[in-house]
Amino acid sequence: MSEIKECDLPGIGKKFTLELDSGDKLVVVIHLSGEREVFKFTKDSEEPTSVTNLNDEEARQIGAILTGTYFQPVIEEEQKLTTRNVTMEWIKIADDSKLANKKIENLNIRKLTGVSITTIIRGETVIPNPRPDEIIKPQDTVIIIGNNKQIKKFMSTFEIKYRLGK
């Protein structure tokens, strides 16, 4: 993944530059007024080839679409899974969670509940198929998979209050 360059535009806002694999650049300027501008610079060009203005709400919607939380392939998958009585669940780890700051292998999750951890989302990074020695941290989002019974058991065993998604 390429690095995002960040710089201040005093009096205007903040500029984020992302160099794409194709050599094109995508620049996002967040104005102090909350307005966003998205510029596309084709390779080696100094003037943008396209500019898009978004207000705060539009920007959030587009952002959600781009990160895949808005639409839906995930949910379709989820529906298919639930028909076979298998569910995925997104769980936000609270600071005082029983899961927080523990190695996966020490939690004995599968043995106790039957549920598997498929993914850990930690801020910007995503850890698919985490290794047994991975430590779950507060504020992580953990994606688990199991049938309804197993999920329920998981929730009660680890006293989970926060679910995401759905």
Added chain:
Amino acid sequence: MIVNESILSLGISLIALFFAGLLATKINQSLIAVFIVVGMILQNFFPVTIITEFIATLGIIFMLFMFGLEFSVGSLVNNQRKIFHVGIYDFLFNFPLGLILGWLLGYDLIHSLLLAGIIYVTSSVIVAKSIIDLKRAANPETECILNVLIFEDMFIATFLAFIVGIANYGQIDAKGFFFVILKTSAFFMFFIILAKTSKKYIDKIIDIEHTELFVILILSIIVLSAGAASKIGLSEAIGAFLAGLLLSETKQRNRISEAIKPFQQFSTAIFFVVFGMSIDYKHIGGMLPIGIFIFVISSFSKVYGGYFIGKKYALSKKAGLRLGFSLIPRGEFSIILAGTIAMSNNLSYPLKSITGVYVLLSAIIGSIIMKESDWFIKWLIEKRDIEESKQTE
């Protein structure tokens, strides 16, 4: 009597401002220039009264307060080296030029310094707005432009305090110089220490829910700071600016900005009108050649300085030139410099009138140049490339 007449003339001024401003926004011109022109026309119908003059003074105070409030101390601290580097080149290219021009016009040192400040300071209001309007926020040169502007604004705010101090002292000698610098830095230090030590308390004090009381408290802070500065012989504007800086770090910043903005917009507009009214109509024709002369020379130095900065920062020729062309418009600070200081009228070239002509030219033509610079730069570079290829042949 004077109050009644003033009210009517104020009303006429405002409606004239509205229609002129409407026209200006239609053709995408800066409001500053248009407001000055409105003032120049209105002087034929009624005089400046004590009341409009007072509102104009408030205009400067509020404008500087908003500058301080919206000044991003954060980015100044984060990018201080970059800002200092680009700023100092821009300064060296443009400030001494004004001193020389002042000397050529036969000004004394105070007026030459003033002229240097007027010519040096690019209008951050006009340029920042143009950058956004022209969709150039993401261009490679934009960061440099904004860093130049932040340096200039900071410099001019300090310079303003200093020059008003000198003007109030009456003459320039070593003792006065020392005295004014001491006073200015003491005043700055007071605010810096206040900001550093009592941020928590300030936050608590101004955290008032009642809207009316909140506005009154903020107004009192602004006006008291301005008054204190004026009392010790500095510019009121600088007191307001520092009050703005002080409050810019508080949690209530946005609320303050929203509350004060209407006052600022109203009084600043009147300030520009009053400035326009004080420009002697009949002498404008005579001022025009000298105004054009200063405009051409100082635009050239801005463009060259900008190009030089671009080279230092490894920008392409094109971006460097665009950087230079973007620094031409002058505006609010030039007017403030010319407008705040009580000046001797027996100069052969009245500084106020020259500044008026100069700002009108540079604000209007500068904005147009900024917009149209692309094809001109292209032409310039192509021509140069052809010449270079001829030479290598």
